[in-house]
Amino acid sequence: MKVLSVDIEKCTGCKTCETVCSLKNTGRVQPSRSRIKIVRYEKLGEYHNYLPMVCLQCTTPLCMEACPTNAISRNEETGAMTVDDKACVGCRICTMACPIGGISVDPVSNVAFKCDLCGGDPECVKYCDAEAISYVPLDKLDSSIKRSKSVKISELYALMRGQ
Amino acid sequence: MENGWAGKVLQLDLSTKKTSTTPWNKDAKRFLGGRGGNAWLYWNHAKQNQDPYDPDAPLIFGAGALAGTGLIGASRMEVTVVSAAKTETNSLGNVGMGSSWAPELKFAGYDHVVIKGKSEKPVYLNIYNDEVEILDASPVWGKGTFETETLLREMVEDEDAQVASIGPAGENLAVQATVEHGYRSGTPVGSSMGAKKLKAVVVRGTGPVYVHDADKILEYNDKLVKAVQATRKRLGIANIERDMGKDAYLQGFLVGDAGVVGNYESHAWRDRPDVRKEYEENYLSEYYEKNIGCFGCPFPCQPLYNIPGTGANIWRCYPTYWPWKLWMTDLASAFKATRYMSDLGMDNKEIATIVSWLTHLYTDGVITEKQLDDIPFERASSHALVETARKIAYREGFGKVLGDGPVAFADKLGKQAKDYLYQNHGLTLRTFEFRAEPGTALGEAISSRGNSLRATTYHVVLWDKPAKDEYKGYDPEESKAAYKWSKEMFGTEKAIVATAYEGKPASLIYEMNGAAVADSLGYCTTMIRPERVGAPGSQFGDTSYQFAAERFTAATGIPMDEKKMLQIGERICNLERAIVVRDGRTRATDALPDFFFKVPVPDGAQAGKKLDKALFEKMKDEYYSLRGWDVETGYQKESTLKTLDMKDIAKDLKKMKKLGAKKKTKEGSN
Numbered sequence: 053m054k055v056l057s058v059d060i061e062k063c064t065g066c067k068t069c070e071t072v073c074s075l076k077n078t079g080r081v082q083p084s085r086s087r088i089k090i091v092r093y094e095k096l097g098e099y100h101n102y103l104p105m106v107c108l109q110c111t112t113p114l115c116m117e118a119c120p121t122n123a124i125s126r127n128e129e130t131g132a133m134t135v136d137d138k139a140c141v142g143c144r145i146c147t148m149a150c151p152i153g154g155i156s157v158d159p160v161s162n163v164a165f166k167c168d169l170c171g172g173d174p175e176c177v178k179y180c181d182a183e184a185i186s187y188v189p190l191d192k193l194d195s196s197i198k199r200s201k202s203v204k205i206s207e208l209y210a211l212m213r214g215q
Numbered sequence: 216m217e218n219g220w221a222g223k224v225l226q227l228d229l230s231t232k233k234t235s236t237t238p239w240n241k242d243a244k245r246f247l248g249g250r251g252g253n254a255w256l257y258w259n260h261a262k263q264n265q266d267p268y269d270p271d272a273p274l275i276f277g278a279g280a281l282a283g284t285g286l287i288g289a290s291r292m293e294v295t296v297v298s299a300a301k302t303e304t305n306s307l308g309n310v311g312m313g314s315s316w317a318p319e320l321k322f323a324g325y326d327h328v329v330i331k332g333k334s335e336k337p338v339y340l341n342i343y344n345d346e347v348e349i350l351d352a353s354p355v356w357g358k359g360t361f362e363t364e365t366l367l368r369e370m371v372e373d374e375d376a377q378v379a380s381i382g383p384a385g386e387n388l389a390v391q392a393t394v395e396h397g398y399r400s401g402t403p404v405g406s407s408m409g410a411k412k413l414k415a416v417v418v419r420g421t422g423p424v425y426v427h428d429a430d431k432i433l434e435y436n437d438k439l440v441k442a443v444q445a446t447r448k449r450l451g452i453a454n455i456e457r458d459m460g461k462d463a464y465l466q467g468f469l470v471g472d473a474g475v476v477g478n479y480e481s482h483a484w485r486d487r488p489d490v491r492k493e494y495e496e497n498y499l500s501e502y503y504e505k506n507i508g509c510f511g512c513p514f515p516c517q518p519l520y521n522i523p524g525t526g527a528n529i530w531r532c533y534p535t536y537w538p539w540k541l542w543m544t545d546l547a548s549a550f551k552a553t554r555y556m557s558d559l560g561m562d563n564k565e566i567a568t569i570v571s572w573l574t575h576l577y578t579d580g581v582i583t584e585k586q587l588d589d590i591p592f593e594r595a596s597s598h599a600l601v602e603t604a605r606k607i608a609y610r611e612g613f614g615k616v617l618g619d620g621p622v623a624f625a626d627k628l629g630k631q632a633k634d635y636l637y638q639n640h641g642l643t644l645r646t647f648e649f650r651a652e653p654g655t656a657l658g659e660a661i662s663s664r665g666n667s668l669r670a671t672t673y674h675v676v677l678w679d680k681p682a683k684d685e686y687k688g689y690d691p692e693e694s695k696a697a698y699k700w701s702k703e704m705f706g707t708e709k710a711i712v713a714t715a716y717e718g719k720p721a722s723l724i725y726e727m728n729g730a731a732v733a734d735s736l737g738y739c740t741t742m743i744r745p746e747r748v749g750a751p752g753s754q755f756g757d758t759s760y761q762f763a764a765e766r767f768t769a770a771t772g773i774p775m776d777e778k779k780m781l782q783i784g785e786r787i788c789n790l791e792r793a794i795v796v797r798d799g800r801t802r803a804t805d806a807l808p809d810f811f812f813k814v815p816v817p818d819g820a821q822a823g824k825k826l827d828k829a830l831f832e833k834m835k836d837e838y839y840s841l842r843g844w845d846v847e848t849g850y851q852k853e854s855t856l857k858t859l860d861m862k863d864i865a866k867d868l869k870k871m872k873k874l875g876a877k878k879k880t881k882e883g884s885n
Binding site for chain 1: 361364375422444512513514526
């Protein structure tokens with residue numbers, strides 16, 4: 053099984069993920085309906101930081117537990133938590149329960165919507181040239197994160213050795 | 216529901232506070248959107264030779280036709296005004312910018328915004344979907360553009376709102392003022408906004424942009440990402456080599472085309488090993504943070520630096536082509552000044568060129584400190600640069616007159632000072648060595664906007680130039696393909712050789728038409744390009760105008776091919792020509808200063824070169840003929856405009872007696 057992995061240090065804030073997500077899922081470009089959202093921390097002339105916010109498909113999904121109509125369930129094949137549009141009543145309790153803002157209510161359909169990993173082929177990952185979002189096998193996630201973080205440590209080590 | 220376009224133009228009057236919308240109709244779509252769309256609105260809303268500060272003068276914002284359609288690289292906006300910087304006749308000034316404003320305008324539901332009238336008190340415009348408000352700008356009036364953006368986002372309570380604003384320079388009607396958005400901008404249009412007492416246009420949209428074929432757009436994007444990755448692999452280079460901006464910037468000076476030193480005083484200075492060493496060692500890499508880019512483009516190309524105690528800014532690509540104009544090697548000071556000028560909202564190239572002119576006058580003893588508020592204009596003086604910027608922005612001391620443009624100041628300083636000033640229609644000339652590059656010179660002379668890298672020549676300037684041995688991004692495969700293409704396209708390989716006269720009018724027309732298309736679609740200027748040699752942007756693979764045509768079809772559903780696309784470009788160029796002709800342009804004013812014809816390049820690889828008047832005029836003949844314009848007057852012919860589906864424009868020009876002679880005129884001077 054694969055999961056989305058986010059490296060916040062790599063995001064450039066371009067929002068390509070938002071455009072392609074909305075294109076793929078709604079057939080039009082509308083970032084306000086994208087399943088992934090880049091949160092900007094910008095102060096012109098000072099800093100530009102960006103955080104990709106997207107459902108990470110929790111092991112213990114609080115959205116599912118909080119849902120009073122049992123509209124949320126796990127897709128066994130992809131591991132994604134999915135919303136049954138017909139069962140969802142748009143009460144937004146899931147949005148309160150989720151610790152990372154991974155689920156919202158669609159401004160058009162008025163039912164909950166979230167990342168479903170595009171059925172196992174997440175569109176956003178394909179265009180993320182910065183590799184801020186990647187789709188990795190769960191059993192390789194650990195080594196993938198450690199490798200990415202080790203880059204900084206190895207630079208530091210090189211500095212310490214005076215290279 | 217429309218595909219691609221939002222389908223609406225927002226119009227408002229700051230005097231009456233009335234707003235309305237009009238459809239972006241079939242007539243308007245002839246010119247796509249962005250730069251072309253703005254030109255159409257300008258044609259309809261601006262008066263002949265209108266005073267730039269006439270309350271009724273239009274201030275036009277436009278999103279590229281493909282902005283917000285999800286296509287990678289289509290995110291640019293355009294601002295068009297009656298330029299206050301022009302000296303001969305009042306006419307159009309425009310500037311294109313990337314970042315996120317244009318897509319946001321589309322999500323709000325508009326293609327263009329036309330602002331007329333004049334507010335009594337400082338205001339800003341807040342567009343949130345259908346809600347359009349004119350609000351009190353007193354909390355931000357007087358502030359720099361950086362703080363303005365942050366404060367306005369707080370004031371409208373939306374971190375995702377996009378801001379295009381002016382700084383103190385625009386408020387105080389300095390003609391060098393810009394409209395700034397996300398560190399972008401470049402060409403003076405800001406004082407037209409200041410004259411309306413309009414501080415900023417804030418836009419936020421949550422709606423959709425409909426597209427004809429979503430799957431196709433995703434497929435095109437996927438292809439593009441793969442092309443970039445493949446190029447990287449083929450060249451065996453890290454992303455950083457070509458994309459970081461350091462390369463384009465340094466190479467531009469050290470081996471490229473941007474090596475004019477001082478006020479056209481030298482070329483060889485850069486060849487001195489000590490100077491090269493200074494530049495290489497002074498490069499700001501230790502302050503480099505990351506690249507930032509535009510909405511919907513995963514290949515950010517603007518390097519962001521953060522110097523402790525100074526703050527962050529980007530080295531914008533073209534504006535960085537000036538430290539050598541001031542004989543500066545201290546890049547940290549140059550960076551600080553750039554940042555300061557972005558914050559004041561002014562064109563740093565224009566200011567730097569003015570300072571290089573004053574420095575030249577000062578070192579030659581034409582003027583003294585007394586005329587410059589006791590500031591010594593020594594070479595490489597960052598103090599003189601920063602003070603000039605400040606004085607112009609706040610209209611203090613010599614900035615009072617200089618803020619009206621360098622020609623106004625030259626008139627005050629006297630004839631000799633004026634002879635040192637190289638300008639075209641009031642805007643300074645810089646960066647390019649016209650004496651060695653006939654095609655670039657022709658482009659500058661003919662350009663509707665003037666002072667124009669983009670509107671005439673942004674591909675042209677990259678003709679064959681990055682020196683092959685030293686340019687790390689040089690790719691022999693690309694080079695071979697480019698020369699083959701030139702031969703097929705224009706009948707001679709020399710058409711892409713910068714120093715040759717041969718084939719220039721034809722290749723310039725091709726370029727100008729293509730540039731007009733890219734600017735009007737909102738496409739990135741490095742992404743859409745014909746074949747050319749080792750220039751930034753070539754990592755995207757084949758992104759000729761066919762590339763744009765296919766993507767236009769995917770977004771709008773309108774059938775399109777390269778030929779038709781270039782014809783639209785031809786139409787847009789003709790509309791802009793009609794505008795400047797309406798305002799007084801003729802063949803006689805399609806000109807460059809005598810300097811470039813009389814004084815040879817003093818040193819360097821192009822030493823001894825100067826423009827040949829007869830060959831230059833011959834290029835003009837050929838250009839006008841190929842365009843279907845009257846060779847004697849430079850006016851357009853009725854038949855040409857009719858062929859381009861511009862009967863309405865021809866009718867208006869006819870009334871003004873501004874059409875070329877019907878009969879084919881004799882072949883000019885040859």
